[in-house]
Amino acid sequence: MIITLNPEKDDIPQTNSIDQEQALEIFEKICYTRAFEKQVKKSYDTHDIKCPVYLSVGQEAASATISTFFKPDLIFTQHRGHAYYLSFGGDKDKIVDELLGRDSGCNRGRGGSPGVQDLNIGMIGHHGLIGENVPLAVGAAVGDTTKKVLCVFGDGAAEEDYIFTAMAFAQTHKLQVLFVCEDNDLSILTKKHVRRNWELSDALKAIGMPAVDIPDDPELIAKYVNEFKHKLPAFINCRTCRHLWHVGTGQDGTPRIDRLKEYKQKLIQMGSSSYKLQEIEDQKLQEAETLWRRHLERQ
Amino acid sequence: MAQTLGETIKEITRKHLEENNGIILGQCLSAVGWVNNTVPDTKNIIELPMTDVAGAGIAAGAAITGRRPIFVIRFQDFMFLNSSTLVNYAAKAKQIFNVNVPVFIRALATEGNGTGPVHSGVLHGIFMHMPGFKVCSPMTPGEYKEVWSEFMKSDGPMYVSEHRKSFNQIEEIPDITTTDAEITIYGISTSRFSIVQAIEMLKNEGIKCNFVNILWLKPLKLTERMTEPLLKTGMGLIVDTDFEIAGASQSIAYELMKKTKKYVEALGAMDKSVGTAKRYENGTPSPEKIVAKVKELIEIRKQSNTQ
Numbered sequence: 001m002i003i004t005l006n007p008e009k010d011d012i013p014q015t016n017s018i019d020q021e022q023a024l025e026i027f028e029k030i031c032y033t034r035a036f037e038k039q040v041k042k043s044y045d046t047h048d049i050k051c052p053v054y055l056s057v058g059q060e061a062a063s064a065t066i067s068t069f070f071k072p073d074l075i076f077t078q079h080r081g082h083a084y085y086l087s088f089g090g091d092k093d094k095i096v097d098e099l100l101g102r103d104s105g106c107n108r109g110r111g112g113s114p115g116v117q118d119l120n121i122g123m124i125g126h127h128g129l130i131g132e133n134v135p136l137a138v139g140a141a142v143g144d145t146t147k148k149v150l151c152v153f154g155d156g157a158a159e160e161d162y163i164f165t166a167m168a169f170a171q172t173h174k175l176q177v178l179f180v181c182e183d184n185d186l187s188i189l190t191k192k193h194v195r196r197n198w199e200l201s202d203a204l205k206a207i208g209m210p211a212v213d214i215p216d217d218p219e220l221i222a223k224y225v226n227e228f229k230h231k232l233p234a235f236i237n238c239r240t241c242r243h244l245w246h247v248g249t250g251q252d253g254t255p256r257i258d259r260l261k262e263y264k265q266k267l268i269q270m271g272s273s274s275y276k277l278q279e280i281e282d283q284k285l286q287e288a289e290t291l292w293r294r295h296l297e298r299q
Numbered sequence: 300m301a302q303t304l305g306e307t308i309k310e311i312t313r314k315h316l317e318e319n320n321g322i323i324l325g326q327c328l329s330a331v332g333w334v335n336n337t338v339p340d341t342k343n344i345i346e347l348p349m350t351d352v353a354g355a356g357i358a359a360g361a362a363i364t365g366r367r368p369i370f371v372i373r374f375q376d377f378m379f380l381n382s383s384t385l386v387n388y389a390a391k392a393k394q395i396f397n398v399n400v401p402v403f404i405r406a407l408a409t410e411g412n413g414t415g416p417v418h419s420g421v422l423h424g425i426f427m428h429m430p431g432f433k434v435c436s437p438m439t440p441g442e443y444k445e446v447w448s449e450f451m452k453s454d455g456p457m458y459v460s461e462h463r464k465s466f467n468q469i470e471e472i473p474d475i476t477t478t479d480a481e482i483t484i485y486g487i488s489t490s491r492f493s494i495v496q497a498i499e500m501l502k503n504e505g506i507k508c509n510f511v512n513i514l515w516l517k518p519l520k521l522t523e524r525m526t527e528p529l530l531k532t533g534m535g536l537i538v539d540t541d542f543e544i545a546g547a548s549q550s551i552a553y554e555l556m557k558k559t560k561k562y563v564e565a566l567g568a569m570d571k572s573v574g575t576a577k578r579y580e581n582g583t584p585s586p587e588k589i590v591a592k593v594k595e596l597i598e599i600r601k602q603s604n605t606q
Binding site: 074107108110111115117119124125127129132134135136137138139140141142143144147161162163165166168169172 | 388394395
């Protein structure tokens, strides 16, 4: 089944694809990533972090949801990868030390923010060239056809020449890759409509790949992850909203949407206790703050 | 019966695909002569579509899973499209991410017969320039076996600069050291075949030369085999099939000079594009060209000694 929703116009349907326990797990992951990134921002602004940082603030829902329903053997993300690292259970101490440029970091301080990786969760670091993780992910899937692979990139990378051919190769060979585009409509600050008049999901449908274009609502993501993970390769274009700059911690105006707040509201409407959700949010803030303080004090 | 280099490549590949769970990737492998009959008809062959950029990434991705891929580039000029993931990820992954990405890059060359501007290049020098690659140019069956054995122990990509002119080679190419030699000539890639002929021509004119084969361009090991003949002759010439300017020949000449304090010049392909007509070819320096260069160097030394 191939479905395209117009994320700008269509109401997000109720899919009942998430039970209460899973919903809380997703909410916790969103909150933790948000809290972690806030700490990164703080340390970047105080110059404790001296490398460029690519923050996931506003874009936490995709990784939080995908990691709850899909257990890949290998994960190839792009430069904005903190959220995947954290949601899939990467070592928290090592990502902090990596951002602080320490030898005890996940790449001994050599990969920085775009390169975060943890081989224990199968996550391969990104070197910073957008989209090159796509052929690498496809190559890993052809190298070991027993492994399930998650490949994440952005709407800018979707325009790189080699993306489509690599995905088409995966389609030809029926490789087990779930491709996810975190589409924040921005290449640094250039909007998508300025750059192109086509959607990658349409192009992939044309070659027979299951593909969908949806907002980053956890219920919708869950629905398609659960459906697509049994018919890989497949593609999810996930419309999201980056709150901060492409690189660094700056902000241009009020974000169009805050998925954390939206999801929290949705959970309350569906019967979750607002007190409990607030407690989770506060607790995650506390956890991230404690983690960062502990590492910064070692300096 | 003794094997040719082409047959050796095919046998190594067959063993890798059938016994090591190895993999070979490339365009048009299983047709048009199976890459000059160097690819066996067996399992684990991945035919890539015309994905000259993504293809290298797919090969590197397969390497991450431990398949030790052989990645075939039928003409070295195609490396410009194919090199991004190899240079930027495969070659850097060990140092940055502690991830092994061993890809055996069979970069084939040819020359002459109107092969023209984008099918006749030899480009190993560019890969010497980039960190993380091992670079070699095997021209004999024994050398290819050595190179393969080294690859199987390697954690990163290896650029194997092949040339179709060598595929029928059966014999090893020995170094030559002669007493009273006037110059030491070093050879890379197919220039080694030209040098062997040039040395015979020079011998007939009473000029004796040493000859040293260079298989490994990077890492370059300046062993006694490399330096001793030069120390004796006091002058050297490096001949390469790749471009001379900023290439392997100039780079190795500099390294040898630094090590021995003896004068070494470089001779490689000229700094010009190749046209299809014969008069626009720019291939391996010919024996005649090498002879002329050697005589020129000897003359320069003679004059400077008399001054």
